[in-house]
Amino acid sequence: MADHHPTGIKRWLFTTNHKDIGSMYLWFSFIMFFIGGAMAMVIRAELYQPGLQFVEPNFFNQMTTMHGLIMVFGAVMPSMVGLANWLIPMQIGAPDMALPRMNNWSFWILPFAFTLLLSSLFMEGGAPNFGWTFYAPLSTTYGPPSTDFFILGVHMMGISSIMGAINVIVTVFNMRAPGMTLMKMPLFVWTWVITAFLLIMVMPVLAGAVTMMLTDRHFGTSFFDAAGGGDPVMFQHIFWFFGHPEVYIMILPAFGVASEIIPAFARKKLFGYASMVYATASIALLSFIVWAHHMFTVGMPLAGELFFMIATMLIAVPTGVKVFNWVATMWKGSMTFETPMLFAIAFVILFTIGGFSGVMLAMAPVDFQYHDTYFVVAHFHYVLFPGAIFGTTAAVYYWLPKWTGKMYNEKMGKIHFWWSMIAVNLTFFPMHFSGLAGMPRRIPDYNMMFADFNQLASIGAFALGLSQLFFLFIVIKTIRSGKKSEDKPWDGATGLEWDKLPCPAPYHTFDTPPKVD
Amino acid sequence: MAIRRKLFAGLAVVLSGMLSFAVQASADLNMRPGVTETSVEAYDLHMAVIWVMTIIAVVVFGLMFYSIFAHRKSKNPTPATFSHSTTVEIIWTAIPIIILIGLSIPAVKLLVKMESWDKVEPDLEIQVTGHQWKWEYKYLDHDISFFSNLKTPREQIDNLEGKVGETKGENYLLEVDNELVLPANKNVIFHLTSKDVIHSWWVPEIAVKKDAIPGFINSTWTNVPKEGTYRGQCTELCGKDHGFMPVVVKVVSESEFAAYIEKKKAEKVAAEKAAAEAAARSWDMEQLMTLGKETYEAKCAACHMVNGEGMPPTFPALKGSKVATGPVEGHIDIVVNGKAGTAMAAYGAQLSDAEIAAIITYERNAWGNETGDKVQPADIQAFKAGN
Ligand code: HEC
Ligand code: HEM
Ligand SMILES: [Cu+2]
Ligand SMILES: [Cu+2]
Numbered sequence: 001m002a003d004h005h006p007t008g009i010k011r012w013l014f015t016t017n018h019k020d021i022g023s024m025y026l027w028f029s030f031i032m033f034f035i036g037g038a039m040a041m042v043i044r045a046e047l048y049q050p051g052l053q054f055v056e057p058n059f060f061n062q063m064t065t066m067h068g069l070i071m072v073f074g075a076v077m078p079s080m081v082g083l084a085n086w087l088i089p090m091q092i093g094a095p096d097m098a099l100p101r102m103n104n105w106s107f108w109i110l111p112f113a114f115t116l117l118l119s120s121l122f123m124e125g126g127a128p129n130f131g132w133t134f135y136a137p138l139s140t141t142y143g144p145p146s147t148d149f150f151i152l153g154v155h156m157m158g159i160s161s162i163m164g165a166i167n168v169i170v171t172v173f174n175m176r177a178p179g180m181t182l183m184k185m186p187l188f189v190w191t192w193v194i195t196a197f198l199l200i201m202v203m204p205v206l207a208g209a210v211t212m213m214l215t216d217r218h219f220g221t222s223f224f225d226a227a228g229g230g231d232p233v234m235f236q237h238i239f240w241f242f243g244h245p246e247v248y249i250m251i252l253p254a255f256g257v258a259s260e261i262i263p264a265f266a267r268k269k270l271f272g273y274a275s276m277v278y279a280t281a282s283i284a285l286l287s288f289i290v291w292a293h294h295m296f297t298v299g300m301p302l303a304g305e306l307f308f309m310i311a312t313m314l315i316a317v318p319t320g321v322k323v324f325n326w327v328a329t330m331w332k333g334s335m336t337f338e339t340p341m342l343f344a345i346a347f348v349i350l351f352t353i354g355g356f357s358g359v360m361l362a363m364a365p366v367d368f369q370y371h372d373t374y375f376v377v378a379h380f381h382y383v384l385f386p387g388a389i390f391g392t393t394a395a396v397y398y399w400l401p402k403w404t405g406k407m408y409n410e411k412m413g414k415i416h417f418w419w420s421m422i423a424v425n426l427t428f429f430p431m432h433f434s435g436l437a438g439m440p441r442r443i444p445d446y447n448m449m450f451a452d453f454n455q456l457a458s459i460g461a462f463a464l465g466l467s468q469l470f471f472l473f474i475v476i477k478t479i480r481s482g483k484k485s486e487d488k489p490w491d492g493a494t495g496l497e498w499d500k501l502p503c504p505a506p507y508h509t510f511d512t513p514p515k516v517d
Numbered sequence: 518m519a520i521r522r523k524l525f526a527g528l529a530v531v532l533s534g535m536l537s538f539a540v541q542a543s544a545d546l547n548m549r550p551g552v553t554e555t556s557v558e559a560y561d562l563h564m565a566v567i568w569v570m571t572i573i574a575v576v577v578f579g580l581m582f583y584s585i586f587a588h589r590k591s592k593n594p595t596p597a598t599f600s601h602s603t604t605v606e607i608i609w610t611a612i613p614i615i616i617l618i619g620l621s622i623p624a625v626k627l628l629v630k631m632e633s634w635d636k637v638e639p640d641l642e643i644q645v646t647g648h649q650w651k652w653e654y655k656y657l658d659h660d661i662s663f664f665s666n667l668k669t670p671r672e673q674i675d676n677l678e679g680k681v682g683e684t685k686g687e688n689y690l691l692e693v694d695n696e697l698v699l700p701a702n703k704n705v706i707f708h709l710t711s712k713d714v715i716h717s718w719w720v721p722e723i724a725v726k727k728d729a730i731p732g733f734i735n736s737t738w739t740n741v742p743k744e745g746t747y748r749g750q751c752t753e754l755c756g757k758d759h760g761f762m763p764v765v766v767k768v769v770s771e772s773e774f775a776a777y778i779e780k781k782k783a784e785k786v787a788a789e790k791a792a793a794e795a796a797a798r799s800w801d802m803e804q805l806m807t808l809g810k811e812t813y814e815a816k817c818a819a820c821h822m823v824n825g826e827g828m829p830p831t832f833p834a835l836k837g838s839k840v841a842t843g844p845v846e847g848h849i850d851i852v853v854n855g856k857a858g859t860a861m862a863a864y865g866a867q868l869s870d871a872e873i874a875a876i877i878t879y880e881r882n883a884w885g886n887e888t889g890d891k892v893q894p895a896d897i898q899a900f901k902a903g904n
Pocket of ligand 3: 291
């Protein structure tokens with residue numbers, strides 16, 4: 001009875017099971033990751049050498065825009081929701097998410113939203129070409145006709161995210177097993193609850209921004225048009241009020257993943273659990289008052305620039321606390337280095353490098369030199385690729401036995417790790433240098449002095465792209481012919497999902513809540 | 518384990534490759550200090566943060582790698598059991614706060630200095646206007662203004678002159694027809710704005726980067742002590758040719774600058790005279806078509822393309838277009854006055870009457886638009902007069 005479920009297409013269309021929905025989210029995000037990745041390959045191929053080789057400048061702009069949008073909204077965010085679906089109910093001892101039907105809906109909106117967005121590539125005038133930040137008036141008065149499809153697409157994914165966030169909050173606050181107090185919850189659950197609050201706060205702001213764009217484009221308003229009394233800079237304020245918390249939405253769940261995996265392989269309790277929770281909450285709170293650090297060159301009043309500079313530098317403090325706690329967790333542990341641990345360690349190191357360049361960017365007078373150059377591209381890829389993506393990758397290796405009952409091939413996992421690790425640095429480290437040397441971002445062609453670093457980055461990018469195909473191969477191979485996993489493949493793992501459930505976890509779990517002491 | 522050793526060896530080769538490469542290319546590895554007081558201070562601050570971050574990295578990653586080495590299961594089979602320490606946690610919250618305060622003091626000072634354009638005594642004021650995709654400079658004290666267009670030939674960009682790299686000049690994509698000329702050792706105030714979308718005016722060597730925003734004016738300043746030519750680019754995505762609108766500033770001595778202004782003034786008078794003469798005489802078809810083609814390809818082809826087919830629907834085709842084959846009035850109107858709220862700018866003040874007449878004639882007769890119409894500079898004058 002426990003494992004009964006419908007089969008065929010109906011299982012997936014009508015499912016309200018958190019595990020099915022989690023799997024769909026993860027596969028969806030994986031597909032989007034490859035589509036966005038293919039676009040990155042187009043960008044890097046064009047930038048392999050100076051001169052225009054493969055694409056026209058306008059199409060190049062479409063590629064950077066769609067790459068950014070798809071990676072952020074299609075790859076990273078759904079992957080985190082997928083993890084939340086799979087893990088949160090099992091980790092808090094709940095039978096499912098609190099609002100299972102809404103869960104189904106929030107997933108099934110996504111394929112439509114992204115079909116809409118991707119279809120704009122084939123429209124007259126092409127896809128959106130104004131960058132993933134879609135600054136007005138480039139995206140309003142000057143946007144291609146497909147901008148309206150983009151707006152509708154953003155609305156749809158926003159609705160999906162808000163529903164996903166509501167579901168997480170309701171689940172966590174109402175469905176914890178008896179004895180699972182808030183301060184006993186695994187950190188992954190904590191980071192996700194905080195993320196969910198961020199989502200609920202900022203996704204409506206994004207919706208407001210695109211709605212104002214829509215009325216500016218078609219209904220005669222001029223929110224962002226100075227000629228009608230509006231202000232294009234206001235767009236940026238609204239966008240980044242969403243946009244900065246958004247970067248934490250992408251990274252906080254990955255923090256949670258690292259905080260699960262590192263203790264498991266160090267065979268030692270997480271150091272400073274409470275301070276981890278408080279640090280995450282402070283990062284989230286601070287993320288609401290730093291947005292204009294993306295706008296130091298727009299001509300804000302000096303007082304504003306000073307405020308946003310100081311506030312931004314402050315974020316380094318709780319972030320530092322997290323990093324120190326991870327290192328202290330490893331300290332005097334008894335570590336082994338299976339693939340999830342390798343990815344988690346790489347996550348800590350490379351994310352921290354992104355944090356260092358983040359502090360540099362926070363210093364407004366120097367940011368004037370960094371802003372909108374490849375230095376910024378290097379910075380945010382360090383926090384996104386080895387940050388968010390490596391975090392998810394570590395999670396997949398760690399929980400794959402729980403999800404599928406099969407064990408991945410350790411040797412292949414290690415090859416995947418070293419391959420990605422080298423490629424990711426080869427791709428993104430040189431971008432620091434081309435940025436410092438003066439190369440602006442979002443350009444399809446450049447002076448000879450940037451040529452060497454771009455070539456290096458392109459070679460790295462192709463290797464990185466291939467390494468991710470290898471990851472796909474490993475995952476499929478594990479599902480189809482992986483060795484059967486033991487019920488507890490990681491001897492250091494803790495938590496309800498490892499202690500109380502077998503591998504694979506049955507279709508329905510915790511119909512009667514476990515007891516937590 | 519053999520495979521692990523091989524991987525490490527591979528990693529070592531790659532890293533040492535990167536390192537030796539980095540040393541070779543070290544000239545382009547770092548931010549350049551630039552030539553102004555503020556750019557040098559920004560550079561110093563940049564180096565200071567890099568060092569602080571490097572030290573933190575060495576300490577934190579050092580401890581981590583030590584732990585990875587010493588606290589692995591094979592070396593340390595029983596893990597310790599501690600899981601928090603209030604003292605340690607207070608210490609590592611306090612130390613970063615102190616470091617950040619240390620960094621923010623010079624940052625605040627420099628920021629105040631860079632942003633206090635209204636406190637410096639101005640010697641020269643320049644209005645910088647961004648257009649898709651060129652810069653316009655106006656010397657506010659001298660009533661001189663001009664456009665600054667990319668000078669790199671299309672063939673180099675499209676790699677038509679043989680192998681890539683061979684023919685690309687040193688200043689590929691960083692060269693313009695008219696540089697902004699500034700006097701050395703003078704306080705120059707820039708007022709930036711834009712005619713269409715947001716652009717951003719950046720010259721790394723003088724550490725000035727400021728957005729040019731339509732409908733608003735942003736101001737900033739510099740004082741360049743050293744003569745020379747400084748190159749930068751637009752840094753805010755502004756549409757198709759965002760990568761092709763460089764900024765070039767040429768700093769000269771005070772006397773050279775005075776001579777430059779005189780020359781520009783004389784050029785302006787001469788140009789006005791030539792334009793008046795050109796407008797007064799009647800042009801034959803061939804003359805119009807020749808000048809028209811040349812001017813069209815320089816000024817209009819970025820959007821409407823050399824073959825007149827544009828990039829519909831963003832930039833309409835002129836080949837077979839209703840405007841270019843319909844009544845002449847309408848055609849003159851859109852070129853002279855532009856179309857508000859679109860990328861089509863008003864060229865009435867940017868081009869001479871003869872050039873406008875020539876372009877319009879060209880557009881009405883090229884690419885199979887065989888209207889046979891001939892538009893004279895006098896027609897443009899008459900249109901403007903009646904406007
Ligand atoms: C920055 C891009 C850009 C440049 C450069 C440009 N145009 Fe345009 N042009 C446009 C756009 C956009 C329109 C469509 C305006 C509208 O919505 O009606 C247009 C429309 C026109 C039209 C009307 C076409 C029609 O069928 O509606 C003519 C004629 C024209 N431009 C001539 C010129 C000439 C002559 C030049 C050079 C002096 C020029 N344009 C330079 C963007 C540009
Ligand atoms: C193989 C992996 C990747 C490569 C080679 C790559 C490459 C690039 C490059 C070269 C740009 C800059 C384009 C430009 O400014 O001209 C860019 C932009 C961007 N990338 Fe990636 N990227 C990769 C993965 C990712 C991932 C995983 C994410 C997010 C999670 C991401 C998010 C972004 C964003 C948000 C932008 C900004 C887009 C914009 O300028 O509007 N990228 N990428
Ligand atoms: Cu931010
Ligand atoms: Cu630009």
